[in-house]
Amino acid sequence: MRTASLYRFLTVLLAGVSLVVAGRACADTFVGQKFAVATVNPIATEAGVEVLREGGNAVDAAISAALTLAVVDGHNSGIGGGCLILIRTADGRLTAIDGRERAPAKATPDMFVIDGKLDPMASQTGPLASGVPGALAAYDKAAKLCGSKPLSRLIEPARHAAAGGFVIDSRLGAVIAGTKEKLRKFPGTRAVYFKPDGTVYREGDRLVQKDLAGTLANVQEHGIDGFYRGKTAEQIGEWMQANGGIMTADDFANYEAVERTPLRTTYRGYTIIGFPPPSSGGVHVAEALNMLEGYDLAAINKRSSVDATHLIAEVMTRVFADRAYWLGDADYVDVPRGLIEKAYAKQLATTIDLDRATPVPTHGTPPEWRQDLFGRHTTHIAAADAAGNWVAITATINTSFGSGVIVPGTGVVMNNEMDDFSIQPGVPNAFGLVGAENNAIAPGKRPLSSMSPTIVLDEQDQPLMTIGAAGGPKIITQVLLGVIRYLDFGQSLADALATPRFHHQWRPNELGLESTASDEWREELASRGHRVTTLPSAGVSQAIAKTKDGRLMAVSDPRVPGKADGE
Template sequence: MKHPAAESRLFSLLLSTCLLTASVMVGAEPAEFTATGSDYAVASVHPIATDGAMGVYAEGGNAVDAAICAALTLSVVDNFNSGIGGGCLILIRSPEGELIAIDGREMAPAAASRDMFIRDGKADPELSQVGPLAVATPGALAAYAMALEECGSKPLSRLLQPGLEAARDGFTLNRTYLNRLKSVTKSLRRFPGTKAQLLDAEGNPHPVGYVLKQPDLAKTFEGVAREGTDYFYRGPVAQRVGAWMAENAGVLTADDFAAYEAKKRTPIVSKYRGLTIVGFPPPSSGGVHVAQMLGMLEPFDLAAAFKKDRSNAIHLVAEAMKLAFADRAYWLGDSDFVDVPRGLIDADYIAGLSKKIDPNKSTAVEGQGTPPQWRQDLFGRHTTHIAAADSKGWWVAITATVNTTFGSKVIVPGTGVVLNNEMDDFSAQPGVPNAFGLVGMENNSVAPGKRPLSSMSPTIVLDQTGEPLMTVGAAGGPKIITQVLLAIIGVVDAKLSLADAIAQPRWHHQWRPDELSFEDATPLGDALPLQKKGHTIGTLGSGGVSQGVIRNDDGKLTAVRDPRVPGKAAAR
């Protein structure tokens, strides 16, 4: 007998797919979401950010300059997703073939403690998601500055200009921005600085078409443009935030800002069907698990499965997702603080995981695997994505975040900066799910100066000769990891264009809860057979948002933006 809840979820899926309420389908006018050129390309979730990046390109800037300009501009026009009050991971491939990973992940304050969110023996999710205790030390701006120093050609002051202008002069609110505002209005009203900047005089969202000006944020951008990152980390911004936290029972201090450092990491490099997959190491879990899942899938003929019976391909991919997320829950954390085994991407270990996949039925995954030398061989101690590339050979993937919508909901008066709620990405209580339903264990518990585990997965794919073929990344919490996986196998195995691979209806499994979820636009023939294989079927309220750039056979670059949200892909 089917469980009533499972039947309800399946009915919901069937109803939504029959009604075809979603407009996102493979082949749904992908040209609208792409741009191709010979010199450079960029894609982001907002036209103002993409246009800013194109302006930098036109002045001779490289893809690193362009991508960072877009990211900084998104701090203003897309600040419910990302911003200088949050963090980022940056992956770069230079014209000489050097692979560079820059970690701008947020850090727990020095006064943070393992049980800081425990009340009466239980984790209180409100404390780690909204308000002063939810905020970790921001790292995005420090990472952008490091990337520019090492790989850029334009000054930070120039790259701040489009965002500064949008904050000072205002930008027109679209429906996406307002929907996000409306979803958290009650929480935003709690904080005077946030209410004054984002809501009207009565504390309600502005109407569509309203021109939102953020003068305090413009002043912060002006200060950074004038004085550099010290204005943020050792000057007025840090001082204002520290003072506000002290008055509002927070633990983040000006000293935490001053102590923050972006870090260079060693990228994760793996192989898939002759291609080289370059991912981000811990505290990102994405690089490890994209490599794991691709390795698990390589023994299977996915190309034939996609061609003959798409539901069989979906099943194989879902089983790989499940095994990877079980490992994520137990093993992953900040490798500067805890032991994260390199054996998670060991070929023999991955082959063993692959053998657990039954092509005919769903297999229960009770827990994590045991990678080889897990004690000895260790990694060295809501979100948006920007993809950029140029003909000089620079390829860039930046994923940035403040975590959930408008982060902690806190804007400290005088700064204009939306502060993150990345403390919720720690395991507030090992074994208890966070805002995304993810279960974490001791390796991701809170500790002073520690960086929380992230799903951000900026990825660069190299062809058989070692030349860049594609860069892709995504937003959407744990769905980031599975989106990147689906984009890669969509191009490599399903033989889709990158535009169609990003537009295709998505599916997702994160081990706990044990549910295979589909976007509303999924064809019935893809989803229905999966229940017969033993999967519990559910709906995916949001499949996330991806961006990418691919090099075509003729050498031209095509930028692709996700059709699920407003955005812009541009190229020349």
Template sequence: MTARLTTWALSLLLVLTTLAANAAAQSSETDYSRASNYARTSASGLGAVATIHPLATQAGLNALEQGGTAIDAAVAAAFTLGVVDNHNSGIGNGNFAVIHYADSTVEAIDGREMAPQAARRDMYIRDGKANSALSKTGALAIGVPGALAAYDYMLKQGGKLSLKDLLLPAADIAEQGFPLSAVSHQRITSSQETIKLFPPTAAILLDQTGEPWPAGHRLVQKDLANTYRQIAEQGIDYFYRGDFAKAVDQWMRNHDGILTADDMANYTMRIREPVKSDYRGYSIYGFPPPSSGGVHVAQILNMLENFDIAVLSEADRYYLLAESMRAAFADRAQFLGDPDFVKVPKGLIAQSYADQLAKKIDFKQANIDISHGNPPNAEIDFFGKHTTHISAADQWGNWVAITTTLNTPFGSKVVIPGTGVLMNNQMDDFSIQPGVPNAYGLVGSEANSVQPGKRPLSSMSPTIVVKDGQPVISIGAAGGPTIITQVLQGIMNMLDLGMTVEQALTTPRVHNQWRPQVTMTEKSLPGPVQNSLKKRGHKLYLRSFSGVTQAIKSSDGKTFEAAAEPRIIQQNKMVE
């Protein structure tokens, strides 16, 4: 099978395999054998928190116990992840959040990075070809970070605690340090050579000889602790208009970068209208463009609504998933981009359009040559305009789904000197040359080309499911383009197959993103199902992991069931 794949397709498969392993390694010091350390309900029944790291989950629970809401809990967890999960998380990145407030209002909060004003469509083209290294590492890879602006807004809208209340405990962890896990050591090792190119980053992650710190080393980040404390005292203006922004500007001037203090000051967080769709009597609230997640989770669920999932054989169910995914990702490549710059058809989530696509699915033979479709009103009706996920809920009806990312591990590998803040490499999420795959093998069109002030397309898919006005599920994932398909399968498993949260997350996953023409499956997928997919025309690529999902579920809004990715809990072990 692999001999027939193109070079870039093979590279993609390696990237996604590494991505899944990286996602499975997002933790550090607590007992990895105990699922309750990752996803927990508060002892007093106030709510629940699910993250990828036990220290972050504990920070969220502490916020609840101190009188905070689920919004406070999620932000507390996010700040802690920026310390203990620094290859994926931090304030140098961006995020998307879907929040269901206690008054039943639902908001989509866009803290996605923006391209600097000096960014240009062909800024990564050298000698007529895209130089992808420039969009992945160093100064030109960095977009204006938006996570902190989003967290500040969330707290003002639905929190009870202050920014300072939530930053200072995370600052203490950064200053005192925490034991580095074996898997975190491996992540540093995999990025060692590029980390060495940036002395402030190497000073944190490598020892004096340039080697990765060993497992068990207490990782101390005093500069990051100081940055957190300055923000706690001065507010986010310290970051966007104060000394941090000045430090970014100076570093960029010294390293041929284009991000300026003005770019930092002019960052704009946006409130988007959530993508709302209906699935078997449930309301699904996802994130709109510039995320592709909400659109395509809705689109695929709309396709699945044409079938009785519960009565399909296991083989037919996975085949249906793979075929539906392929159709949606073909549309993703054609239509999706920042709605402030391009026109994204709302017809992509129309049930009538999904019905058309569903009719094309042949259960006997895969449709290998599929291309993008023609959604209704595509010319007149448009959307207004490495990763980790946090789910939180409380007894008052506040439910949160936040997905945040630096993009690839350790982002651009740049730490701004004296700040301890790792910066994103989110510029690679643009189509740096339309038709050329990015780090995750995703192909984009002109709709996702680089433009000043534009936000790159994302697969992040924070999602909240509501039944009769009451939130019942918060879910999201990490893992590049597999985020979309992980969230989709989690929702399907819970709603169609009646699974518990942990069962839904444990069930083997498949992923098809149209290009390359392979279906990626977990090795745990039963052999007869794999054979059935192959007999019907799917080329399979097997791997051990397919990303990381967190979720919370409740049937009454008062009692909660929370789960974090079981593949991590099975694979990681405590480092004393």
């Protein structure tokens, strides 16, 4: 059964005008018995649902939806980017698959120092900005380990949408218009997003991507070797060499998706399953929850939502200070496991003043930081089925349309994930994040990620919730708020995602509140010493939770025209 409010109905009648009630937009929500899928695009959600109706499982559905998003939501994710996949299978097994991009073999720590001067734009746009894509390798590994359908079947909705085209919605139309100067720079990209008369495609136009359809068909026929060891890799390598890039066909051939051990921590009797490094999200969602566990958060929020916001913001600040110093690819640098120790969180929490914002000059020092170590623009897909398969996939090409590059003949939008490295210690990236030596560039290394696919298990170790988000560093705070609002504040899943969000990432020292937050909320937080700024949006989340009567509730974030569906 589908739940739809009168407000949502009126929103449709008002031709896309955003309707906000008490600061909350209306989320697209589905409740069903057999399975559920939530993504940012109705075409992708339907691709996942159709796989489930054919007898596939939630893993199959999530992969098919993710591949379809590569076509219909290509400014956010695609096979030219990467992903992190977190899976809980019906038999209780937990799997984490790392499809994060890797630095090319010729990458160096000072590769963005050009003519003796740092050029931060070179890490964001053009041939040097891309890491070796990992998404397709990760989808293939997930399908083989935990799925029930061949990758060729899961790709078909994406290939069909690329070959036959789809109607551009308001969101994609706005992003194309907003990034047209970047897209105009590269002939292969102009050929896709610009019309023969020199204008860009816009809302209501049909976008056909025949080169991308050909690349996907090649993978259907030859498997991922058709991408990593065939024509596509050669085309990209040759273009990079001719245009000042360093990525080669050998970089593609040497790429492997890695199976990692999921992070498993606890929070008030629940089990939180997160992704280990090179994700910073799993570590720091756990670190934040460990700090908050020492407070009666539900009582604090009931007394005053401002008190709760202040406390959570102070926790965010300390978490991001640690992120900037300690986090990196654990295959290359030492990342201390003490960051997720409850004793360390308790120690950090003692520095919080419940009445005033306090300076956080530097990172903390977790216990045994030398010895106890981890082993060596974006979208999220949530899927679950009645058999007990629950999936969280976060996929990305970084900022909108990544590097801006589509290599002619491939149709593939290349990521700009090299910007997620610390191109120099202390130099902010496109999201304002700073980093240290642990996240410096090295050949083959994976850049630090904020992607935070998360699964919550109940007291009986059964799946209760899957959640993830898009939005750069705001991914971490979105997931944290979604979990808190659902578990601690008792909000419905729809309200947990729709309630105005806030974000603090230590540097810059600002507490960002979404524009739908009340003036009173802002003023009271400012009076406590916070430098309050306005965010038009603090990202986009997708989630599924099990209701008290055992059904599956899927919610697509109301900030974008996504879709939750199932049966």
